[in-house]
Amino acid sequence: MNIEKKASEGQMIEFIDVHKWFGEFHVLQGINLSVDRQERIVICGPSGSGKSTLIRCINRLEEHQRGRIVVDGIELTNNIKNIEKIRAEVGMVFQHFNLFPHLTIVQNLSLGPIWVRKVPKKEAEETAMYYLEKVHIAEQARKFPGQLSGGQQQRVAIARSLCMNPKVMLFDEPTSALDPEMIKEVLDVMIELAQEGMTMIVVTHEMGFAKSVAHRVLFMDFGKIVEGNTPEEFFEHPQHERTKLFLSQILH
């Protein structure tokens, strides 16, 4: 287990005793987590365990109600300017892609750079084409999202996040809405990204992916991080009963 970490200027992301409720439902129950720069973390756990909510707190798509979250040295508060700054630095890929259906692929990609980063249109489109090449889909640049397959759309969504040149990428079950034959093309892109040293937090049940790229695998249940370990330890020697049960259910 070779955990290559750069000498970091502080943690990339830090959760300190974070709680969140949906009404009465206590969805996050005291999360403590710190993510190093260039670290890759896979989060798994049964549905409703709070794993999506956890990563959605990082760019404030969900608001935590107790504790502190610090992203790249900026604490998440109600300060809308800070939130926008963090969102520009944190890329997110969704289960249902969420491309903008009224814009072409290249417009989808250049929207953020043009309006948030104030990059000139031509330069933004060049960057867009660069990242489309990277996700092996440049020939679709002038099409609309509705004309692409699910796997292609998800790769576009990854490229859209990359265009903002983010410091962290969050993946919220990126392959769960895909047909089986398309999962690999998306995972391949994510593996390439990992090899370049991107900081990644991935919510997924793709255990093969976890084994090959993650530095740490976390298991969540009932709003808590039950255990976290290197993939080898996690899969070979799970410590908790609930982890063992979960693993036995998804790896048969």
Add this chain to the structure above:
Amino acid sequence: MKQVVQAEEIRPPITHIGVIGWVKNNLFNGVFNSILTVVTLFLLWKVVPPFFRWAFIDSAWHTTSQACREAAGACWSIISMNYRFILFGFYPYEEQWRPLLSMLILFGLLFYSRDRSHWKKPLAYGWIIGLFTMGLLMKGGILGLPSVESTQWGGLPLTLLLAVFGLTAAYPLGVILALGRRSRMPGVKILCILYIEMIRGVPLISLLFMSSIIFPLFLPEGVTFNKILRAQVAIILFTAAYIAEVVRGGLQGMSRGQYEAAESIGLNYYLTMRLVILPQALKIVIPPTVSILISAFKDTSLVVIIALFDLLKTTQSVLSNPEWMGFSREAYVFVAILYFLGCFSMSNYSRKLEKELSRGD
């Protein structure tokens, strides 16, 4: 020989294609539909030829009212002899080229704006200059044009003025109200809900009455607002409330994911709405929006109740002239055609726009 030909191209039986096939499939497929077809044909035969005879053969086109009364058919003379008054109302007779020219400028601008590829800066300047010129032409008072008070404006130019300004101002106001109603700020939200519900709870006629009779009571002595302007404001406020509700429906149809995707790349509220949400939401609601705009266009005729002489009122005035009394059929057919042209071009344009915008689907 015949057999060879048949082998080369086998065509469907003659009863399934061509005119006979069409008639069979669309007019006589089943007993009930066959009866309907026969009854409809009978009614058409009863109605269309007599109407045609009335409107075109026995009709009088350009005669005195006396000759008209003797004609068996339609008296289109009421239009051809009075069209200047119907179209322009009390606008001074010798100056009526001015509203005519204004309308031509307006039609020209509207027609040019049909094409979305023309929506660039020069067109915006064109509209500003055009509107300014129209105002100048209508009002006069400089450049040697005699001044014409707005109390003398009437007929088609007045209808178009109320409609075009009413609709173009009501649309953005409606969008803002819809966004406000969905706002997270309670103050803004409550204000917008109050506005929408109060305006929608009142008929347009009472708003027009309020703007023309009650509103001036609250103004200090000597301060007056132009009557047309007051009617215009009432129409804008009224239409905006309805547009707001339609747009709100479109906004609710947008998935949470679109907001989240926009936010996750760092777009702020204003940019999220402008670049991601509104372009999609407004497209979804084109059909109901156009319905509202069409009915607002027709509702401009309600300004007669505050004594503005719009197109409908000038037509009625001609009918109250003893000379032309009794030809209301012809007069109303004419006005109906004008209103229809306005409404039909709106719905036509909206269909074209929908088609253009649905490229991505």
